[in-house]
Structures are given as C-alpha cells and as structure tokens.
Amino acid sequence: MPSVKANGITIACRDEGQGPALLLCHGWPELGHSWRHQVPALVAAGYRVIVPDMRGFGGTDAPDAVEDYTILHLVGDMVGLLDALKIDHCTIIGHDWGAPVAWHAALMRPDRFRAVAGLAVPWSPRGPHGSLVGMARAQGLHRFYMVYFQEPGVAEADLGAAPYETHRRLLVGASGATAASGKGWPLMVAEGKGLVETCSPVDVLPDWLSEDDLQTYASTYARTGYRGGLNWYRNLDRNWALTAPWHGAKINVPACFIAGELDGVLRMPGMDKALRAMEGVTCTDFRGTTLVPGAGHWVQQEAPGAVNAALLGFLEGLRSAD
Template identity: 85%
Template sequence: MPIIKANGINIACRDEGQGPAILLCHGWPELGHSWRQQVPALVAAGYRVIVPDMRGFGDTDAPDAVEDYTILHLVGDMVGLLDALRIDACAIIGHDWGAPVAWHAALMRPDRFRAVAGLSVPWSPRGSHGSLVGMARAQGLDRFYMVWFQEPGVAEADLEHDPYETQRRLLVGASGAAAASGAGWPLMIPPGKGLVDACPPAESLPHWLTEADMQTYAATYRRTGYRGGLNWYRNLDRNWALTAPWHGAPIKVPACFIAGSLDGVLRMPGMDKAMRAMDGVTCTDFRGSTLINGAGHWVQQEAPDAVNRALTMFLAGL
C-alpha cells in the first residue's frame, strides 16, 4: 500500500474510488485487509474509500513508547490522514478497536468527521469510575484478557510464538459459528495458560476466511509482532484521564451501529445499556442499529453483503 506521512508517522493506506470520502478503521488483531469485502462495494456505490493500517499495525509505523498509542494519537492519525489527502471531511467507520477510534473522532472533531458508524463495539462514553481495565482490576479480575495484556512482553510471547495459529484461533474463535457451538475464546484466561492456548483449535477455516487471508495475516504479524496493537490496550487508563474534557458530551453527527447477533462483545457487562443509550442520549442523531443474525465479532468479514447493505443505506441517507 502507498505510504502517507501524517501526524508524525508513516501510515500505509489504501485509497480507491471517487466521490464523498469514507475512512475505514480496523481493529485488533487485524489489518486494513479486514475491509477487503467492503472496498469494492463502497467504491461501486460512488464513494472514495480510504483504508489505513492503523498505528502499530502492518506497514504503518509502530512507535516504541507505550504512551504513543493513546486515543488522542489514534484520532490525530485520522485527522492527519485527511490533511495529507486534502480532504475537508469524511464519514468514519470503525470495527472492534477501530470503533472507539471512530466514535471518539466524531465526538472530538465533528467538523472533520461528518458521520460515524461503529461495528461490533457500541459507543460507550467515558464513565465516572475509571477505565474498563481499572474497574476489572478493582474487582480482582486479573485474568480478564485486557488486564492480562497490560504487562509488556507477556502477551507478546504468547501471541508471537506461532502467528498463524494465533490468528487462526482468535479469528475463528470469535466468529458466530464458534459462539453458537460454545467454543469461543474466553474473556477470562485460565491460570497457567495464555490467550492462544485458552482458545480451542480450529479444525477448519470458515467460508469467509480463506487460506490466502490467513497467510496475509500470519505473514504480517510474523514480521511486525503484536506489540503495536497491544499498546492500544495499555493506554486504557491513560485514555480515561485524557478524555475528561469530553465527559458527558454527546456525539452529534449522524451515527449508526452494526453488529453480529452472536458477537461476544454484546454480552459483556454494560453493553446492553450502551446500545440503548445511543438512541437519543449519547448520540443525538442516531440512525439505528443493525444486528445481523448468526454473525459473530468479525461481522464485516462474516456477513459482508449484509454489512455493505447497512453501510450504503446509512451513507445514502446523509
């Protein structure tokens, strides 16, 4: 992918099509490749589609310092990308960790991000009692996977032992089929195990994940390691402190939410409340939620046609 200098780093970015701009933000442990089924559909619908590898991922720079991965850096990267491409404003769409980036971009810079769609992770405004990691620690949940990610080097050793097996278990393990069978990956990591060992082996690949896709993910993570993406999690406490100026502020640009009906994120504590609150409370121009039956966490890969329909309908209404 072409490399663009933005916000002080080099960002690898796919840029296709003509028309109103759309920025697609991927999550963890993924790459811009996770949007491979959306780009052609959105280009065909008349949009310019911009797909970066996010900070710390793929061919984009991965700064050394943990504190260089805050939500302000991540939103700043997206603003810097628009500046570098000479785009005044765009719609921003994010999945998994990319969803909080998209939600915060819309909250912080509504002048640059004219609409927002979150996939898999609903908008959860800053709470009054600390970050998700801080609250988990306070409850003694030291094996909660986000807490387990906090110590530099521990998760890296586990995930980087065999990136092919890591990607295979994590991607298949958070799918709708795995959730339906009860074989998904756990939120709590059993003592004596790492995340990869805690996920059941995947006997075969699902229809939405080809061997070529697996090789793309595995080859990239074999080269880059997992440190960059893990550093996003290591800033959750810091993000809670940095976002104090926006405490209680709603998202005012048009917004929508899309998720698989079997996404494990929706069963995490507080997610049902967050989903209800988007409709007129935390988002003042909410255009609706779309739950795709049978899909799991990797919704745009598992159910691309349904996601593409939902996105094009939302975008057409702007």
C-alpha cells in the first residue's frame, strides 16, 4: 500500500478515484481492508476515496509512547493526511474507533471536514464525570474489556498468542448472526481468562468473512502485534482531559449515523441517549440514522449493499445542497 508522511509519521493509505474527497477511518481490531466493499462503489459514484491504515495499525507507523495515541494525535493525522495529499476539505467517515476520530474531526476542524458519517459508534460528547473507562473503574467493573486493555502487555499477550484465532473469535463474535444466537462478544472478560478465551469458538465462518479476509487481518497483526490499537484505549482518560475546551460544543456540519441493528455497542449504557441526542441536540444538521436489520458491529462488511446505499444517499444530499 502506498504511504505518505503526515503529522510526523508515515501513513499507509489507499487513494483511488476522482471527485469530492472522502476519508474512511477504520476501527479496532481492523485495517483499511475493512472498507474493501465501499471503495469500488464510492469510486464508481464519482468520489475520490482515501483509506488509511490508522496510527498504530497495519502499514502505518506505531509510535512507542502510549501518550502518542490521543484523540488530538488521531485527528491531527487526518488533517496532516489531507495536507500531504493537497486536499482542502473532505467528508470523513469512521467505523468503530474510527467513528470517534471522525466525530471529533468534524467538531474540531469543520473547515477541513465539511460532513461526517459515523458507523457503529454514535457521537457521544464529553460528559461531566470522566471517561467511559474511568466510570467503569469507579463502578468496580474491573473486568470490563476496556479496563482489561489498560495494563500494557496484558492484552497484547492475550490477543497476540494466536492472531488467527483472535480475529476469528472477535470478528465473528461481534457479528449480527452471533448476537442473534445469544453468544455475542462479552463486554466483561471472564475472571481468570483473557478476552480471546472468553469469546466463543467459531465452527464455520459466516458468508461476509472469507478465509482470505481473515488471513489478511491475522497475518498483518501477527507482524505488527496489537499494541498500537490498544494504546487508543489507554488514552481514554487523557482524551477526556484534553477535550475540555470543546465541552458542550456541537457538531455543526451535516452528519449521519449507520449501524447494524444487532450491534452490541448500541446496547451499552448511554448509547440510546446518545442516539436520540444526535437528532438536533448534539448535531445541529443531522441527516438521519440507518439501522441495518440483521447486521452486527462490522456493518460495512456484513451488509455492504445497505451501507453503500446509505452512504451514497447521504453524500448525494450533500451534492444537491452544494
């Protein structure tokens, strides 16, 4: 994958097509590969599509220091990427952890990110009581998976022992079919076990996840390890402190939200309130929510046709307004 220098690191990115620019930000534990079904459809519709491996993932640099993975670094990477590619502004689209990056980019730099689409994780503004991991600790939820990720080395050893099995269990475990069966990915890591062992084994891969796709994730993470992505979680407390200047600020650019109807994120505490608040409270130009029936957390991989249609509808609305 080609790469560019931006914000002090080397960022591997796919850059295809011509037209209005779209920047697609992946989540954890994924790669730019997670957007493989969106790129051809968006390019065919007349867009220039930029898909980076995010900081700490895949072919992009993974700085050593934990504190080099704050939300300011992550948004800064996206600004730097636009600068390196000589793009004045774009629509930013993010899934999972990429969604908070996209939401914050739209909040902090509306001059560069003129519209935003979040997938799986709704916009949840900075609250008054600390970060999600801080609140979980205060409630004694020490086996909550985000708390489990905090101690450097622990989750790396767990996830990195067998990357193929890790991705097989994590990806299938958070999918819609598994959620519907009642065996979805647990939010709490079982006492005396790691996250991978807590997740159910997978007998047969679903149609949306091919063996080749699984091997792409597994072989890449076998090479890079898991530290980079885990460091995003280790900055949740720091991010809460750093974003104090934006406390109470609204996202004012056009925005939309897309998720699988069976996504476990939507059942986490506070997510229902965040979903409702986007309708004109936290986002002043909200263009709607699309919940995809039968799909789980990996919505753009599980239901690419529905996601592509929702994204193109949102994007065509922007073009019409222009």
